[in-house]
Amino acid sequence: MTSKSKAARTIKKYPNRRLYDTEISRYITLEEIRQLVLRGEEFAVVDKRSGNDITRSILLQVISEQEEGGDPMFSVKVLRNIIRFYGDSMQSTMASYLELSLDLFNEQQHQFKDRLRKLLDVNNPLAALRELSQEQVPIWRTVRREFLKNLTDKGRPRSASAKRGSGKSEEKH
16 A cells, blocks of 8 residues: 555554454454455554554564465565665665566566466467466566666666676576
8 A cells, every 4th residue: 555545444553552443343463454455455554642654564564474474475585685775775766666566566467367367268278378478578577677777877876786686687587
């Protein structure tokens, strides 16, 4: 949820650390917050005492809880790289890059599922799936190349780690 969007639902966090969903008039858990996200419901979490929007903090708690259980999404290497960008001159650029990448990934995932649904009606679904996945690789390369080009076009120097990262990523795909 972006700070610009109007939340349809308010969750209040009380000093006892409990979360109260004002729409359903009961306390909820972090797992229920996760379910709201999965359903695409808009909400804001507000500190009852100060009135501050603490949605980001609560979402980070949800992520942390997910990472502690079973199958984490972020490797130690990824977490270290993210931490390295805090305070760096590229912090805001990295945040924008991650947001755009996730938006693109979500859009492509949706398109992929739609196309896959249509392709499964074809006689050879494995060949169709292979063809579909091959179409995605150039799109990601183009997005990455354009993003890095825009950085240098704006006169922003790329850090050594960004240069190394882009070269390594280019070779892997």
